[in-house]
Amino acid sequence: MDKETDPQLHVPEPAIRPGDPPDFSHVEIPRAGEVRRPDPGENPEDMRDLAFSIIRVLNRKGEAVGPWADSLSDEALQEGLRHMMTLRAYDARMLKAQRQGKTSFYMQHLGEEAIACAFQKALRKGDMNFPTYRQAGLLIASGYPMSDMMNQVYSNEADPVRGRQLPVFYSSKEHGFFSISGNLATQYVQAVGWAMAAAIKGERKLSVGWIGDGSTAESDFHGALVFASTYKPPVILNIVNNQWAISTFQGIARGGAGTFAARGHGFGLPALRVDGNDYLAVHAAAAWAVERARRDLGPTLIEYVTYRAGGHSTSDDPAAYRPKEEGAAWPLGDPILRLKTHLIQKGLWSEERHTQAEAEVMDGVIAAQKEAEAIGTLHSGNRPSPREMFEDVYSEMPPHLVRQRHEVGY
Amino acid sequence: MARMTMIEAIRDAHMLAMEADDDVVVMGEDVGYFGGVFRCTAGLQKRFGVQRCFDTPISELGIVGTAVGMAAFGLKPVVEIQFADYMYPAYDQIVSEAARLRYRSAGEFTCPMVVRMPTGGGIFGAQTHSQSPEALFTHVAGLKTVVPSNPQDAKGLLLAAINDPDPVIFLEPKRLYNGPFDGHFDRPSQSWGKHPLGEVETGYYQTPLGKANIVREGSAATLLAYGTMVHVALAAVEESGVDVEVIDLRTLLPLDLETIAESVSRTGRCIVLHEATLTSGFGAEVTALIQGECFYSLEAPVLRVAGWDTPYPHAQEWDYFPGPERVKRAIATVMEG
Numbered sequence: 118m119d120k121e122t123d124p125q126l127h128v129p130e131p132a133i134r135p136g137d138p139p140d141f142s143h144v145e146i147p148r149a150g151e152v153r154r155p156d157p158g159e160n161p162e163d164m165r166d167l168a169f170s171i172i173r174v175l176n177r178k179g180e181a182v183g184p185w186a187d188s189l190s191d192e193a194l195q196e197g198l199r200h201m202m203t204l205r206a207y208d209a210r211m212l213k214a215q216r217q218g219k220t221s222f223y224m225q226h227l228g229e230e231a232i233a234c235a236f237q238k239a240l241r242k243g244d245m246n247f248p249t250y251r252q253a254g255l256l257i258a259s260g261y262p263m264s265d266m267m268n269q270v271y272s273n274e275a276d277p278v279r280g281r282q283l284p285v286f287y288s289s290k291e292h293g294f295f296s297i298s299g300n301l302a303t304q305y306v307q308a309v310g311w312a313m314a315a316a317i318k319g320e321r322k323l324s325v326g327w328i329g330d331g332s333t334a335e336s337d338f339h340g341a342l343v344f345a346s347t348y349k350p351p352v353i354l355n356i357v358n359n360q361w362a363i364s365t366f367q368g369i370a371r372g373g374a375g376t377f378a379a380r381g382h383g384f385g386l387p388a389l390r391v392d393g394n395d396y397l398a399v400h401a402a403a404a405w406a407v408e409r410a411r412r413d414l415g416p417t418l419i420e421y422v423t424y425r426a427g428g429h430s431t432s433d434d435p436a437a438y439r440p441k442e443e444g445a446a447w448p449l450g451d452p453i454l455r456l457k458t459h460l461i462q463k464g465l466w467s468e469e470r471h472t473q474a475e476a477e478v479m480d481g482v483i484a485a486q487k488e489a490e491a492i493g494t495l496h497s498g499n500r501p502s503p504r505e506m507f508e509d510v511y512s513e514m515p516p517h518l519v520r521q522r523h524e525v526g527y
Numbered sequence: 528m529a530r531m532t533m534i535e536a537i538r539d540a541h542m543l544a545m546e547a548d549d550d551v552v553v554m555g556e557d558v559g560y561f562g563g564v565f566r567c568t569a570g571l572q573k574r575f576g577v578q579r580c581f582d583t584p585i586s587e588l589g590i591v592g593t594a595v596g597m598a599a600f601g602l603k604p605v606v607e608i609q610f611a612d613y614m615y616p617a618y619d620q621i622v623s624e625a626a627r628l629r630y631r632s633a634g635e636f637t638c639p640m641v642v643r644m645p646t647g648g649g650i651f652g653a654q655t656h657s658q659s660p661e662a663l664f665t666h667v668a669g670l671k672t673v674v675p676s677n678p679q680d681a682k683g684l685l686l687a688a689i690n691d692p693d694p695v696i697f698l699e700p701k702r703l704y705n706g707p708f709d710g711h712f713d714r715p716s717q718s719w720g721k722h723p724l725g726e727v728e729t730g731y732y733q734t735p736l737g738k739a740n741i742v743r744e745g746s747a748a749t750l751l752a753y754g755t756m757v758h759v760a761l762a763a764v765e766e767s768g769v770d771v772e773v774i775d776l777r778t779l780l781p782l783d784l785e786t787i788a789e790s791v792s793r794t795g796r797c798i799v800l801h802e803a804t805l806t807s808g809f810g811a812e813v814t815a816l817i818q819g820e821c822f823y824s825l826e827a828p829v830l831r832v833a834g835w836d837t838p839y840p841h842a843q844e845w846d847y848f849p850g851p852e853r854v855k856r857a858i859a860t861v862m863e864g
Binding site: 125126128130134222272273276279280281282283284286299300301331332334335336337362363364365372432433437438495500501503505506517518521525 | 556557559560561564577578581582583584585586587588589612613615616650651652653654655656805806835836837838840841842843846847
């Protein structure tokens with residue numbers, strides 16, 4: 118035995134802190150097109166390498182290269198760009214609305230737009246997402262009315278969830294968007310249960326669990342992976358690794374594991390690691406996992422490598438824990454710029470059209486905002502009645518709640 | 528004496544406890560480098576190093592479960608759950624482990640730890656950032672539960688909790704972090720800067736657990752409150768013009784029944800206030816105790832003013848929050864009885 122030493126608590130530290138120059142030299146980025154694309158039916162044990170690289174399609178010139186390219190038509194790519202631009206414009210307006218006091222809170226997607234927008238396009242009606250609070254792109258890409266998203270953010274009279282939830286905690290069964298809990302990771306395992314139900318009933322529907330890098334530390338993540346591993350239902354388990362859990366860098370949740378994707382290996386799950394700022398790569402990986410689910414080959418774990426370019430929420434100031442310039446130094450770039458460059462490179466788009474599209478998108482967002490604000494915002498206009506506070510606690514209101522409702526005067 | 532917000536007072540208590548005892552360690556989500564989302568642990572890591580104040584993975588079960596192990600080893604962990612609403616994954620570790628370790632090992636292993644969590648509403652936090660789960664702790668044998676209502680008490684009670692040989696749940700009303708709040712949401716926010724209890728003793732002191740505080744003497748009725756509702760109670764009493772005694776319970780378990788019974792026996796009327804939902808809330812326990820202790824002195828039924836039995840809503844925050852108007856109505860009712 119070697120010489121004994123006193124143990125010390127090992128507390129992982131990020132490479133850089135405010136005041137230091139940004140440094141992502143520790144993030145290994147393979148060249149676009151380099152990672153192989155196995156058949157979705159291949160044995161998960163034989164594709165462990167995919168959890169340690171990054172699937173990328175768009176190269177620096179904006180070309181789509183390699184075996185994961187070409188999953189989308191020209192029209193679909195243009196639509197994808199528009200969805201991401203819409204989400205960014207929506208975020209900008211809602212952030213501003215929050216600062217103007219029109220609502221209490223907001224959470225933006227800056228830098229992460231590609232993930233939910235592209236993923237949604239690999240699904241079909243009847244599939245169900247169990248999103249976190251940073252996947253509004255799923256709604257935008259599935260055609261959910263933007264004014265209804267705003268009605269929710271404003272908790273006004275037209276809010277589909279009746280003023281009960283924090284802003285951005287949307288819900289739409291029709292659009293495959295499960296009601297957001299707000300408690301972290303709790304819904305990851307529910308997604309597995311939804312898929313188990315589809316399997317029990319023999320219905321061709323799949324479900325998608327969404328979680329952040331930080332929340333993989335919750336036991337619910339383990340529960341989800343165990344059940345997914347045991348029953349192999351048609352579920353896709355997404356991990357959005359945006360590097361930061363509020364002030365805590367991803368190394369605290371990841372610990373000694375090489376990657377978050379590698380967490381799947383202990384459960385025998387195939388695990389992909391994908392460039393989350395590459396619309397084409399996200400869609401291709403999603404389509405691959407969807408194929409596995411539709412062929413009843415079982416669950417897939419996917420880690421999207423991205424960067425949360427904005428604050429965690431309107432209550433957060435990231436300058437307190439990371440360099441301000443870090444977002445600009447993120448080596449995977451901006452998802453909108455990258456798809457735009459690709460479209461221009463393909464001759465499908467131009468700077469002029471992009472500028473024009475930005476204006477059109479913003480006009481659409483402003484029109485929706487006017488519509489929503491005509492109904493009301495959190496502190497003015499029409500809002501859900503206090504009466505509604507007592508509804509939906511149970512399917513039928515028990516006598517004690519009827520009494521309490523009367524006490525409020527309704 | 529020094530002017531402090533409740534955040535600063537809590538931070539000061541951490542500093543002093545860590546200075547006084549090397550076995551005090553602090554951990555939780557975002558508590559290290561950043562100093563906590565409410566800044567209650569700011570500066571601790573810099574001062575005491577990462578071995579004694581560190582960030583944890585987002586796992587409340589992990590935070591409390593490892594704290595149980597550390598406490599059993601001989602440390603005094605003071606852990607933060609970012610919001611009380613996030614406590615549930617840790618509940619098994621709190622209820623089945625921390626609370627019973629002394630009992631099941633006949634004192635061989637103990638669990639001297641503090642679990643801090645911001646609690647209560649008033650910040651438009653909706654169902655996941657507003658809950659008051661104190662009754663889920665007071666119902667558990669082996670736990671002590673503390674709810675301060677001001678900076679002076681927050682510091683002294685936290686130091687007493689850290690010094691306690693058993694697990695203590697320390698619930699911090701987040702609406703009070705930066706100033707008192709009397710429930711008048713439509714008036715400008717107040718700060719601790721001018722409040723008498725924003726004047727905090729410097730240096731180490733303990734405010735004993737299990738001792739209530741009569742914050743306003745009165746003869747017509749007794750209002751029992753804790754946390755934010757203490758300030759709501761005081762405002763309601765002033766506005767009602769009735770000479771009501773207001774008692775800040777401060778510690779829910781162990782409960783200062785002596786102070787309560789003495790007051791209610793004198794006034795003959797009592798109202799219990801809390802933000803938490805009414806049914807099976809802590810008010811039910813207090814009400815039962817009062818009818819046992821003061822039955823022959825009571826001039827009217829003991830009333831409760833509490834949160835409605837629904838999840839905490841967002842848009843209807845002020846219809847939900849038991850503000851001064853509801854308390855004034857209860858005062859009128861109890862005086863008629």
